[in-house]
Amino acid sequence: MELNLQGKAAMITGGGQGVGRRLCLEFAAEGVTVLVNDLFAERAERVVNEIRALGGQAVPMVCDITDYDALSSAFSQALQAAGLSHVDILVNNAGVTPERRAKGGIPPAFLDMPLADWRKVVDLNVYGVMYCCRLVLPGMQAAGAGKIVSIMSEAGRIGEAGLAVYSGAKAAILGFSKAIAREHGRDRINVNVIALGAVSHEGIANGALHPDATPANDERLKKMLRAYPIARGLERLSRPEDVAGAVLYLASDRAAYVTGQSLGVSGGFAMI
Numbered sequence: 001m002e003l004n005l006q007g008k009a010a011m012i013t014g015g016g017q018g019v020g021r022r023l024c025l026e027f028a029a030e031g032v033t034v035l036v037n038d039l040f041a042e043r044a045e046r047v048v049n050e051i052r053a054l055g056g057q058a059v060p061m062v063c064d065i066t067d068y069d070a071l072s073s074a075f076s077q078a079l080q081a082a083g084l085s086h087v088d089i090l091v092n093n094a095g096v097t098p099e100r101r102a103k104g105g106i107p108p109a110f111l112d113m114p115l116a117d118w119r120k121v122v123d124l125n126v127y128g129v130m131y132c133c134r135l136v137l138p139g140m141q142a143a144g145a146g147k148i149v150s151i152m153s154e155a156g157r158i159g160e161a162g163l164a165v166y167s168g169a170k171a172a173i174l175g176f177s178k179a180i181a182r183e184h185g186r187d188r189i190n191v192n193v194i195a196l197g198a199v200s201h202e203g204i205a206n207g208a209l210h211p212d213a214t215p216a217n218d219e220r221l222k223k224m225l226r227a228y229p230i231a232r233g234l235e236r237l238s239r240p241e242d243v244a245g246a247v248l249y250l251a252s253d254r255a256a257y258v259t260g261q262s263l264g265v266s267g268g269f270a271m272i
């Protein structure tokens with residue numbers, strides 16, 4: 001399927017590892033200039049270098065997306081560095097706080113979660129997404145076209161024990177995206193959401209989501225796989241490349257008539 005993304009520009013948040021990194025690489029391979037956002041400069045720069053080594057175009061956009069002033073100035077600088085006036089595509093991918101990612105394991109129940117941690121999760125998934133949309137929408141509006149794809153979690157569509165605040169914050173992305181899709185349909189801006197289940201990737205240091213975990217060497221993974229109908233057959237959790245196909249499709253004009261939708265890329269974990 002020809003996606004016709006050549007010559008477009010995309011900003012991808014949390015592009016320094018995992019799902020975001022893979023999205024950056026796959027967009028760049030389609031001829032898209034990528035603004036690789038990450039909180040950590042070394043991660044963003046590593047992905048930019050990977051893209052350039054493969055002949056693609058990318059610039060780092062290092063900032064905390066929960067800080068609107070820092071985000072706004074990093075966005076302007078990245079546009080200037082890439083010689084762009086606006087981006088055609090925004091992928092809101094950053095969604096796990098670095099503290100949570102570093103801690104790993106099973107998250108605490110709602111009543112055991114410190115209030116300060118709630119704020120970080122809500123800031124990243126609610127304000128971070130809204131801030132990024134606020135920044136890119138005027139340029140898309142002026143261009144008369146745009147695609148916004150946000151990564152949520154099945155936790156936001158069906159709720160997940162141990163992930164109460166995260167579930168609520170991810171659900172907010174869905175309501176917000178539907179409203180934005182309604183407001184900006186007239187500008188030919190498509191706004192959609194992808195809901196993920198557990199994704200294994202290189203940025204996860206240990207446990208069931210580590211890429212080297214298998215049902216044979218990890219009991220928790222063996223149990224987790226039962227929750228994903230397709231994982232029972234594939235004998236693995238999802239990987240960033242499973243997500244990329246759906247995001248690239250929604251960011252292309254092959255999905256011109258798809259807006260305000262949430263698509264589960266979660267092995268059948270939730271069928272809604």
Ligand SMILES: NC(=O)c1ccc[n+]([C@@H]2O[C@H](COP(=O)([O-])OP(=O)(O)OC[C@H]3O[C@@H](n4cnc5c(N)ncnc54)[C@H](O)[C@@H]3O)[C@@H](O)[C@H]2O)c1
Nearest residue numbers: 014016018019039064065093095096153196197198199203
């Ligand atoms: N991995 C999973 O199992 C899983 C499951 C369901 C949903 N998701 C969702 O998929 C998306 C990607 O997940 P992942 O596991 O690849 O992420 P990750 O934890 O590997 O993080 C990706 C990047 O986001 C960056 N980041 C974090 N906070 C940031 C901030 N404030 N500003 C800028 N960058 C920031 C990190 O530095 C990191 O490099 C997230 O929205 C997550 O909620 C992931």
